[in-house]
Amino acid sequence: MKARLKRNINQGLIYAAVLTTLTVAFLPIILMLGVSLKTRYQLIVDFWGFPYPFAFGNYAEAVKGVYANVGNSLIYASAATVLVALLSAMGGYVFGVLDFPGRNALYMLLISFLMIPAILILTPRLALINSLGLRNSPFALILPWASGGQIMGIMLVRSAASGQPKEIFESARIDGAGEFRSFWSISIPIALPILTTIAVMNFMSYYNDYLWPLTVISDEKRQVATVAIQMFQSNAGDNGVGQSVAAYAVITVPLLVMFIFSSRVYMSGLTSGAVKT
Amino acid sequence: MKKAMLFFIIASAFALFALGASLAAYLWPAGYSSARFESGGVIASAAFGASRVYSTSDNKVFCLNADGERRWEFQMSGSASALDAAGGAVYVGLGSGRVVLISEDGEQTGVLDTGSPISALRAADGLLAVANAAPNANSIKVYSLSALSLLAELTLNSAANAIEIGGGRIYAATRRGDVYLVAQSDFTMKTVRLDGEGAALRLFGAGLLAADKSNGLYYIEDGAIALRDAFPGDNYSSAHIAVSGGTAAVGAGNALSAFDTGLKKRGAALRLGGTIQAVYADGDRITAVLRDENATVAFDALRSVAVVGVFKTAAPLSAAAALAVSFVLAVFAFDLRRVKAAAGLVYKKRRAYIMLLPTFALLILFALYPAFQALVMAFTDWSAASRAVSFVGLDNFRLMVSEGYFLIGIKNTLLFLASYFIKVLTVPLGIAALVFSLRNERAKYWLRFFIVLPMIVPSIVMILMWRNIFDPSNGLINTLLRGFGQEGLTRAWLADERTALWSLMLVGFPFLDAFSFLIYYGGLISIGGEVIEAGRLDGAKGLRMFFSLYLPLIKAQIATLLLLGFIAQLQDFNLVLVLTKGGPGTKTYLPGYELYLNATAFGRYGYACALGLLMFVAIFIPSFISNYISDRRGKRVDI
Known part of the structure; x- marks a missing residue:
């Protein structure tokens, strides 16, 4: 009885510690929601108060200010994500299922690309984008984004595909299916769960990217959401703190929606393949 | 197999170095010269x-x-x-x-x-x-x-x-x-x-x-x-404007571009080393007269450039083609014995290569080519303003010491690294162990859910919210201090020399990083019930359980996080870019930020490449050592 009580107290303490930490970790987010619903006057006079009456006008202004940029972000990130998922699926299938001369050498080469850190190639990439005349073009984002994500993707799809019995592909071949056909109708469905993970991971990092769009896109109309909120903020000025913070919340919405539909991926998928012992 | 691998690595290193060197030679623009006199x-x-x-x-x-x-x-x-x-x-x-x-x-x-x-x-x-x-x-x-x-x-x-x-x-x-x-x-x-x-x-x-x-x-x-x-x-x-045949050259500011009769641009604009004062065209050469830095024209700045369109777009494209060809050659050099037998097989398996082509094309153009360019250009005076590039030996590296910003950056990076190691080894690890030791599965699920949830907030939004928290007039921290009557303690946290660096380290408090948490938690899950049960039977509990059982068994996860964190901390400078711009003064400079400034605002590409090269070496060596160690132990941490 006493041991049980002690255990319960222990568990209670654990809950208390975890929940306290969690609450503090959520403070910036709570603050974001609070400030975004307050007017300038409310912020000065009653910083700690509940943001009532809600200043929904902030959100109206924020949406008006950044919706086009959120659209840009979604389009660019989706294009790069689709490209990476497709290339991962193809590459994983080729390396995992097919046998062809130079396979191991090519795979080694592919893996070795992982050693190139972003900071090393930042400058030449910038010069390359300039000399190709891609500055301010969506391709200045999509192409570099899609040059890297597929390495991890290919590794993951490869291990998923090579785990499949070869007989499936053999019998497909006997039934007259070509390489492309068996890729589309067998490999893609098999790799779909891992492809979802790859897609979600990559989409999130593209949508989050700040530095590269800041560097290669200067046209406000073509700018992505993460950079646009700062421009919106400088336009709104000091009196527009509520509006600026509302814009932060607005650009978070697409990722929130994605999370709702794929929380499984976040809670397990992100770590799968990251560590193997 | 190991020997073959070694051979392959050495051979490809040689091939790629030769390639890089020839590429650099190829990219050298045509020289220009004439008697110099000024006016x-x-x-x-x-x-x-x-x-x-x-x-x-x-x-x-x-x-x-x-x-x-x-x-x-x-x-x-x-x-x-x-x-x-x-x-x-x-x-x-x-x-x-x-x-x-x-x-x-x-x-x-x-x-x-x-x-x-x-x-x-x-x-x-x-x-x-x-x-x-x-x-x-x-x-x-x-x-x-x-x-x-x-x-x-x-x-x-x-x-x-x-x-x-x-x-x-x-x-x-x-x-x-x-x-x-x-x-x-x-x-x-x-x-x-x-x-x-x-x-x-x-x-x-x-x-x-x-x-x-x-x-x-x-x-x-x-x-x-x-x-x-x-x-x-x-x-x-x-x-x-200068016209020659069907090409018109237009020079304005320091940009020179070429157009055909349909006003279609022929290639990208050239950025020249000074303001263009006059443009001539005859045959397929365009000459631009530049004003030099002293606002006088040095007539050796009479610079001949080939027709912009041909000159400029040809470089990356043919370089990519050269890379692709030598890459294929390297692959086959490695598998030499199989080449003859495989010639027919290659054709038969052509679809495999076709399916890999886009991936390798993208990686070569946007990763391998820039990487080699960076390795070579680190030793040159390559700049955004000038097309003439020449080798300057180790000048760029000397500049790092003499200018000093890079050195300040190293000191700050070391501080940030130390704080990162402390952060990642405490809160996420502790919380992961605590959540793991809960008995209620539903509660565990929902706690994990809420710990992971903040991951969806874009990092830039988080950084901006922290700017809001640090805001001197109506930020959370100063408002809190005023509320407790501690007006004297309030300050402009990010603009004060004494607090700027520490404030940056405080960003993200309480450092419950979702990614680290998930890695630790995944490691704990994989320990297995029997091991934990055995530990419990031996009388281990609480802290002892954590230190003698959990910790040794998730060593691989810890090592991975430390390595990943090291790599990320060395490169990441978003925090400084958004919050302090390296200031106040030079207090919060980071090497990555210095590189970024040189690559963008200053246009000193060669120097930026040199910084990148040094950082690459700093990243590469620990990664290499850690992989070597885990290989020898028969354990591999794939990153």
């Missing part, structure tokens, strides 16, 4: 047979041959605002309103007084057209070249910046943005409107090319604008 900035210039004549701001007129050597110079009595050459004579228009005629040998042969200050002139088709700019009377006077007799005086709405003669017409572009089209036969006038102030005019194909000072380019045909486009250049800088 004032070029005001106007014109082709004079095979020579060029320039009027400069120190009231001189120079005649240089095609190699840039001086044939003669002529001292004028006042500043020459316009000049042109035709039929063995140079016509120099002065601010005083006079036109001075100079012969081929540099002797003055005559003077013509036009009455008011001259803003532009052009001699061609047996006509001399002079634009006069006076406060209330802007006009063009047309003379016959042979007798210098006045044929007509035409009134304009504003001063003309450029005049062109040809195709039976005289053209003038004015400051108000009108282009006048004047028939040579009866001097009847027509106007076409540009968007900005007229800057340059040149006959092009069957029509006329006009540039305005708002970077607008117009193709005028049959008295109307047929096509329009934009050219790069600093806004409102004067534009210069």
Whole structure:
């Protein structure tokens, strides 16, 4: 009885510690929601108060200010994500299922690309984008984004595909299916769960990217959401703190929606393949 | 197998190095040279047979041959605002309103007084057209070249910046943005409107090319604008046009671009090392005269560049092609024994290669090629402003020490690294162990859910929220301090020298990083119930369980996080970029931020590459050692 009580107290303490930490970790987010619903006057006079009456006008202004940029972000990130998922699926299938001369050498080469850190190639990439005349073009984002994500993707799809019995592909071949056909109708469905993970991971990092769009896109109309909120903020000025913070919340919405539909991926998928012992 | 692998790595390293070197050699632009002598900035210039004549701001007129050597110079009595050459004579228009005629040998042969200050002139088709700019009377006077007799005086709405003669017409572009089209036969006038102030005019194909000072380019045909486009250049800088065959070169600011008759750009614009003062084209070469840093023209800045379109786009594309070819060769060199037997097989399996092609094309163009460029260019003076690149040895690395920003950056990076290690080894690990030791599965799930949830907030939003928290006037921290009556403790946290660095480290408090948490939690899950049960039977619990059981069993996860964190911390500078810009002063500089500034604002590409190379080495060595160690232990941490 006493041991049980002690255990319960222990568990209670654990809950208390975890929940306290969690609450503090959520403070910036709570603050974001609070400030975004307050007017300038409310912020000065009653910083700690509940943001009532809600200043929904902030959100109206924020949406008006950044919706086009959120659209840009979604389009660019989706294009790069689709490209990476497709290339991962193809590459994983080729390396995992097919046998062809130079396979191991090519795979080694592919893996070795992982050693190139972003900071090393930042400058030449910038010069390359300039000399190709891609500055301010969506391709200045999509192409570099899609040059890297597929390495991890290919590794993951490869291990998923090579785990499949070869007989499936053999019998497909006997039934007259070509390489492309068996890729589309067998490999893609098999790799779909891992492809979802790859897609979600990559989409999130593209949508989050700040530095590269800041560097290669200067046209406000073509700018992505993460950079646009700062421009919106400088336009709104000091009196527009509520509006600026509302814009932060607005650009978070697409990722929130994605999370709702794929929380499984976040809670397990992100770590799968990251560590193997 | 191991030997083969080693051979492959060494062979490909050699092949790639050779490739990088040849690539660098390929990218070297054609050199230029000529006797150097200096003068004032070029005001106007014109082709004079095979020579060029320039009027400069120190009231001189120079005649240089095609190699840039001086044939003669002529001292004028006042500043020459316009000049042109035709039929063995140079016509120099002065601010005083006079036109001075100079012969081929540099002797003055005559003077013509036009009455008011001259803003532009052009001699061609047996006509001399002079634009006069006076406060209330802007006009063009047309003379016959042979007798210098006045044929007509035409009134304009504003001063003309450029005049062109040809195709039976005289053209003038004015400051108000009108282009006048004047028939040579009866001097009847027509106007076409540009968007900005007229800057340059040149006959092009069957029509006329006009540039305005708002970077607008117009193709005028049959008295109307047929096509329009934009050219790069600093806004409102004067534009210069040169035409050769079907190519027009437009120089403005330090950008030189080429267009075909459909106004299609031929390749990307070249950024030259100085402001363009004049542009010539003959054959497929374009010459740009640049103003150097001292605002005087060094005539060795006469720089020949091939037609922009061919020169510029060819480099990356053929480099990529060369890379692809040698890459295929390297692959086959490795599998030499199989090549003969495999030749047929390769064709049979061609679909495999086709499916890999896009991936490798992208990776080679946007990762491998830039990586090698960075390795080579780190030892050069490559810059955004100049196309001429030369090796400078270790100068860039010396610069890191002498300028000092990089050294400050290293010190700060070490501090950030230390704080990262402390953060990642405490809160996420502790919380992961605590959540793991809970008994209620539902509670565990929901706690994990909420710990992971903040991951969806874009990192930039989090950083901006922390800026809000640090805000001196109505940020959370200062409001809190005021609430407790501690007005004296409030400060501008990010702008105060004593607190800026520590404030940056505080960002993200309480450091419950979702990614680290998930890695730790995944490691704990994989320990397995039996091991934990065995530990419990041995009487382990609480902290002892954590230190003697959990911790040793998730060593691989810890090592991975430390390595990943190390790699990320060395490169990431978003925090500094958004919150402090390296300030106050140089207090929060980071090497990555210094690299970014040099690659963007300063345009010192070579130096930025050198910084990148050093950081690459710093990242590579620990990664290599850690992989080596885990390989030897039979454990591998894939990152």
